[in-house]
Amino acid sequence: MSWGQNRKTWLMMGTALCFGLTACSGGDTSESQADTRRTATNDAAPCPALDPVEFRWIAGGTLTKGDDAQLPEESGPARVKLAGFWLGTHEVTHSEFSEFIRATGYITVAERSPPPMADAAADMQQPGSAVFTIPVDGNPNWWRWVVGANWRQPSGPADNHQPDPREPVVQIAYDDALAYAKWRGMALPSEDQWEWAARSGGANPDAPPSKAANVYQGSFPFNDKGSDGFTGRAPVGCFPADKNGIYDLIGNVWEWTVDVADRADAASPAAERQNVIKGGSFLCASNYCARYRPAARQFQERSLGTDHIGFRLIDPTRPPPPQSPPTP
Numbered sequence: 001m002s003w004g005q006n007r008k009t010w011l012m013m014g015t016a017l018c019f020g021l022t023a024c025s026g027g028d029t030s031e032s033q034a035d036t037r038r039t040a041t042n043d044a045a046p047c048p049a050l051d052p053v054e055f056r057w058i059a060g061g062t063l064t065k066g067d068d069a070q071l072p073e074e075s076g077p078a079r080v081k082l083a084g085f086w087l088g089t090h091e092v093t094h095s096e097f098s099e100f101i102r103a104t105g106y107i108t109v110a111e112r113s114p115p116p117m118a119d120a121a122a123d124m125q126q127p128g129s130a131v132f133t134i135p136v137d138g139n140p141n142w143w144r145w146v147v148g149a150n151w152r153q154p155s156g157p158a159d160n161h162q163p164d165p166r167e168p169v170v171q172i173a174y175d176d177a178l179a180y181a182k183w184r185g186m187a188l189p190s191e192d193q194w195e196w197a198a199r200s201g202g203a204n205p206d207a208p209p210s211k212a213a214n215v216y217q218g219s220f221p222f223n224d225k226g227s228d229g230f231t232g233r234a235p236v237g238c239f240p241a242d243k244n245g246i247y248d249l250i251g252n253v254w255e256w257t258v259d260v261a262d263r264a265d266a267a268s269p270a271a272e273r274q275n276v277i278k279g280g281s282f283l284c285a286s287n288y289c290a291r292y293r294p295a296a297r298q299f300q301e302r303s304l305g306t307d308h309i310g311f312r313l314i315d316p317t318r319p320p321p322p323q324s325p326p327t328p
């Protein structure tokens with residue numbers, strides 16, 4: 001499926017790209033973006049210095065993935081054998097991605113002119129991406145196609161918020177994440193690796209404890225209380241590391257994995273270019289989404305980033321630490 005077809009699908013179907021968020025739109029983007037700024041709330045404590053260790057070893061073994069399914073895209077628990085691996089301690093940041101762009105001149109998917117697409121709204125035929133917007137009277141949609149939204153300006157050019165260099169980079173399509181990983185000589189994690197890292201790190205199987213992860217407090221989508229300190233993306237490493245020394249696996253931004261979606265409706269053309277994303281985001285609330293559990297998963301069009309999807313790396317070439325036991 002082409003990118004243009006994907007955007008058309010998003011425009012016409014909505015649900016395939018919006019994590020079950022049925023209120024999507026590619027229509028008018030002229031309404032104020034000011035209410036959607038991704039800024040820390042006033043009671044946010046200063047974030048500690050970023051951990052200088054970039055990768056931590058996640059010991060392998062025979063593992064349980066999945067859980068008693070709570071949502072349609074989930075499956076029951078299964079046993080899988082997994083080798084140990086080196087996982088990035090934090091999501092790739094805006095600053096780190098900037099280095100990649102400076103070194104390579106790479107142009108992300110959201111910055112490219114989209115292929116021609118018949119019967120699409122004019123704005124959908126210009127470079128841009130999907131941005132969360134608090135619904136307003138007369139427009140109940142909370143996902144909008146915003147012309148000019150990309151990794152440099154995740155909410156679009158009308159928003160004055162400049163990403164903190166330590167924020168996870170967002171508006172990253174799957175191919176963008178792969179390109180960055182290749183440049184670094186790294187790779188993206190599999191779903192199994194991601195889930196095992198979260199489980200072995202001690203992530204709560206039901207929901208993150210208060211202020212343990214950047215999620216949504218209040219009634220989504222209208223009232224993010226930000227009682228965890230943030231009403232949008234948090235700089236990486238602001239919340240406590242897990243037992244493995246990994247930050248923000250749960251919440252903050254969803255993370256790409258290399259696994260192709262195995263959704264039940266895979267026969268649908270809209271499912272052809274979707275990958276599994278994990279971890280939930282700052283938009284996951286108890287009254288909606290609630291996919292901040294290690295077992296939770298969602299499917300995302302590879303060609304469409306949003307302002308709440310990022311990624312982290314694994315280092316597949318680095319040998320295990322000397323004390324690491326063989327995988328049983």
Ligand SMILES: [Ca+2]
Nearest residue numbers: 214215228230
């Ligand atoms: Ca939050």
